[in-house]
Amino acid sequence: xxxxxxxxxxxxxxxxxxxxxxxxxxxxxxxxxxxxxAHHLENPxxxxxxxxxxxxxxxxxxxxxxxxxxxxxxxxxxxxxxxxEKRFAQAVAAETVTRARDEAVERVVLVASPGMLGALRPALxxxxxxxxxxxxxxxxVSKLDAHKLHEYxxxxxxxxKREAVLRR
Numbered sequence: 001x002x003x004x005x006x007x008x009x010x011x012x013x014x015x016x017x018x019x020x021x022x023x024x025x026x027x028x029x030x031x032x033x034x035x036x037x038a039h040h041l042e043n044p045x046x047x048x049x050x051x052x053x054x055x056x057x058x059x060x061x062x063x064x065x066x067x068x069x070x071x072x073x074x075x076x077x078x079x080x081x082x083x084x085e086k087r088f089a090q091a092v093a094a095e096t097v098t099r100a101r102d103e104a105v106e107r108v109v110l111v112a113s114p115g116m117l118g119a120l121r122p123a124l125x126x127x128x129x130x131x132x133x134x135x136x137x138x139x140x141v142s143k144l145d146a147h148k149l150h151e152y153x154x155x156x157x158x159x160x161k162r163e164a165v166l167r168r
Contacts, residue, residue, distance in 0.1 A: 009112040010142040014041040014092040035150040043088040093123030113140040
């Protein structure tokens with residue numbers, strides 16, 4: 001499992017993990033390969049409230065003048081929110097490609113919500129040109145720490161168990 005990277009994302013936050021031996025250990029040194037968080041990205045629009053993104057906090061109502069009736073309408077907020085997610089997916093994909101190129105990664109494991117995976121796929125085409133294999137898991141595990149993420153990925157058969165990676 002040399003030169004692997006794990007990327008988790010839920011639309012609001014993306015985390016980038018490297019998988020390998022800790023720094024300072026040689027190829028024949030005893031120890032285990034570990035999953036280490038190397039970087040993260042935050043989607044600033046997710047933390048904002050409706051009133052901060054749009055001119056009004058609530059959608060779909062228009063006040064009438066003297067009649068007092070309200071008229072519903074669609075201001076396409078969901079389209080805007082999808083666009084925010086798409087832009088964040090493009091930023092995550094760009095960071096993934098850059099890190100894969102800079103760190104000579106051979107394999108990327110994407111673990112994200114199904115919607116985020118769908119947004120990431122088209123933007124990750126450059127990984128093919130770098131001969132990087134991509135494995136996808138449609139699951140939101142972005143809140144797990146590195147140790148629990150490693151346990152989860154080993155149960156899925158994506159990474160070996162920590163105990164099983166002892167070097168000779």
